[in-house]
Amino acid sequence: MAGLIDKAKNYVAEKIADLPKPEANIEDVDLKGVAKDGVTYSAKVGVFNPYSQSIPICEVTYVLRSDTREILSGRMPDPGSIKGKETTMLEVPMKVPHSVLVSLARDIFRDWDIDYELELGLVIDLPVIGTFTIPLSSKGEIKLPSIKDFFSGGDDKEENKE
Template identity: 65%
Template structure:
């Protein structure tokens, strides 16, 4: 009986390990707009759904870092669902107060950009498995707008 249970556990574990999962990548991070008190940056994330049914996205959590220092973090609750067998583009807006950008003045002053690392966690509600989170990250340079870009 114990041998049968071990075979059953191995069979189930093998099947679960080989199930396709949604895949995601950060395609772009850039400047979107300005307000009186902050700059709004936008990241574009492509997410591929390998299933023949839509999958609800519970939330997108994000952390934006510069020089090992956290600039901001937050969550975007309920951004929608992934269409079946398609790649969906998500836009994740991030509002950065000017006071934080002023703290980064040394990095900005050198080349008018911010060296960043963006860490995203996409949480999905998959049937049978429950909530799973896919972590993705990207490093790069975020060019800041000049006055001519704003007007």
């Protein structure tokens, strides 16, 4: 009887391993806004759902680093669902206090941008399979606006992704 149960477990495990899973990638990371209490960055994440039914995203976790130092970490609980057979765009806002940005002054004044590394984890709940995490990462630089940009309305933002 134990052999039959093991065979059934292996069969189910193989079938679950062959099921398509949602895929995601970080499309963009940019400066969203500046306020009295800090600077808000925004990560835009495209998530493709291969199933016909929508599936829930339990949470998004994130770690933002600059010059190998962690400047922010957090989580966004219950950001919604991924529509069936579509790519859903998620916006993950990340607020960095001004006090943290002061510690990045050397990097900012060197080339007037912030070199960053962003690690995201999309925690998704699939029926039968359960919850699993899609790990994502992106490296690049966020160009800071100059005085010239305020007057010309220029969009000279540059980003490199890996």
